[in-house]
Amino acid sequence: MESLYDELSAEQMLRIIFNYTTKIANERNLQRVLILMADMGREMIRADRCTVWIIDHSRGELFTRVAHGVEELRVPLGSGFVGHSIATGKPLLIENAAEDARHNEENDKLTGYLTRTVITVPFVGSDGQIIGAYQAVNKLAANGVFSRQDLEYLKLAASYAGKSLESVMLHEEIASTQRELILALGEIGENRSKETGYHVKRVAEYSYILALGLGFTQSEAEHLKMASPMHDIGKIAIPDSILQKPGKLTTKEYELMKTHTSIGYNMLGNSKRELLQSAAYIAHQHHEKWDGSGYPQGLKEQDIHLYGRITAVADVFDALGSDRVYKKAWELERIIALMKEERGRHFDPSVIDVFFAQLPSLLTIREQYRDKLPSPSELA
Known part of the structure; x- marks a missing residue:
């Protein structure tokens, strides 16, 4: 021996x-x-x-x-x-x-x-x-x-x-640089809206946690985490008068706002890079709804890419809990009630189930990357 x-x-x-x-x-x-x-x-x-x-x-x-x-x-x-x-x-x-x-x-x-x-x-x-x-x-x-x-x-x-x-x-240096560029590009849409802080960062982190909860491998979840910050990249083509409007949009303005999904897809969809292809699906489909009432295509259930279904939950959760120029942040109890109510309507039930299972982790991330609404001088 x-x-x-x-x-x-x-x-x-x-x-x-x-x-x-x-x-x-x-x-x-x-x-x-x-x-x-x-x-x-x-x-x-x-x-x-x-x-x-x-x-x-x-x-x-x-x-x-x-x-x-x-x-x-x-x-x-x-x-x-x-x-x-x-x-x-x-x-x-x-x-x-x-x-x-x-x-x-x-x-x-x-x-x-x-x-x-x-x-x-x-x-x-x-x-x-x-x-x-x-x-x-x-x-x-x-x-x-x-x-x-x-x-x-x-x-x-x-x-x-x-x-x-x-x-x-x-390879890791290139990947790290790519992550930084994607995060920076993802923030462009938010900054055009005069929003400051960590919205795209939080959405990326939420998406990662939800993906792991759904059974993704760590590398698969990391892939989604890198792609999800691009969900609103199409907003760079939306006029400031709409993005920065403090009140409710008119029907015409809302229809124009909705085009940011198709614009984002057209910007990213021709790439042969897997990461940008994933980002294109997310940009295009993160406003689709499980019951088919979303936009821009009115897709429903499994026809919506899973990345889009995950990012939709992450994006709505963060948007509701954040101050915007047109609204104040909702209280957590109100957000939770809406997420429950929209299970099987707006949101994929399986993603919502993971959302509630992972809620403590999501709240930790929200606290870690908390931000503030810009001051009046910054908005001027």
């Missing part, structure tokens, strides 16, 4: 590398990539713990989301063994951490873990710049000390996984 202290054969090492690099190459989530990398390094050299550190240039820090047994850690950029290794671009093999002045004892205090022996290997990106480092801690062997062979193996793991890590980091 194989012991934790037995060294791996060449065949076992290749199997570990192949299994993990295949998984890493097919993964696009940074957290999961870091977990896979840490697990690969730990198995390859029989370390008790393996940590993947990433440089955060904006904050001048190193951070890890994967340090076996602990949550995220952050340290100053030049701190400890990993900071030294990244600064010099050279790997380290430390036999006795306690006797080395570069050891960052604060990490041990934070984690309650005793670091004895360490290997640190930098990751290099395609441009030759260091993006982070592997760090293995405490050898699972009779003598408890890493060998030069262990160092070479961890360097091998870094060379295999480093490029995938860079790719995923770039």
Whole structure:
């Protein structure tokens, strides 16, 4: 029977590398990539713990989301063994951490873990710049000390996984930028109405909670969360005289206002990007009603895209509870009564059921992102 202290054969090492690099190459989530990398390094050299550190240039820090047994850690950029290794671009093999002045004892205090022996290997990106480092801690062997062979193996793991890590980091940076742009675009319609605050942010967060409650995976719910801020993008084409009117709209004005749904769809619907296609459905259908009395198409029940049905609940809940230039915010009891009354009429019954099940979480979000009606000088 194989012991934790037995060294791996060449065949076992290749199997570990192949299994993990295949998984890493097919993964696009940074957290999961870091977990896979840490697990690969730990198995390859029989370390008790393996940590993947990433440089955060904006904050001048190193951070890890994967340090076996602990949550995220952050340290100053030049701190400890990993900071030294990244600064010099050279790997380290430390036999006795306690006797080395570069050891960052604060990490041990934070984690309650005793670091004895360490290997640190930098990751290099395609441009030759260091993006982070592997760090293995405490050898699972009779003598408890890493060998030069262990160092070479961890360097091998870094060379295999480093490029995938860079790719995923770039993917996440693009996704983060995309989220910011979508949120900013979604706020345009609200700002045109002279509304300030977090309406689109709250609708996005509500949609996420409702989606999870309906059985969406986390990635599916995140997708909806990113798309829902665009629900009122079509308002950029609606005249100020209508958007900013403090009183009730005339029939003609209301008909023009309703066109923001089709305008939004036409703006987004020709994109081949899945996210923008989803946003197009939401923009077009978030004013449709379960009983078919909504607009612009008079769709009903399952003919309304589920994204539209979810966003409709999130949007109405937030709109009723917010001050607008034409109305004051409703009391919560009045909102709850209407949401119950409109189950099966305006709203999909299954979405409303989740709404009430998740109401405490929704109210927490509402409180977290509470806003104020602009002052008269801001409206002028």
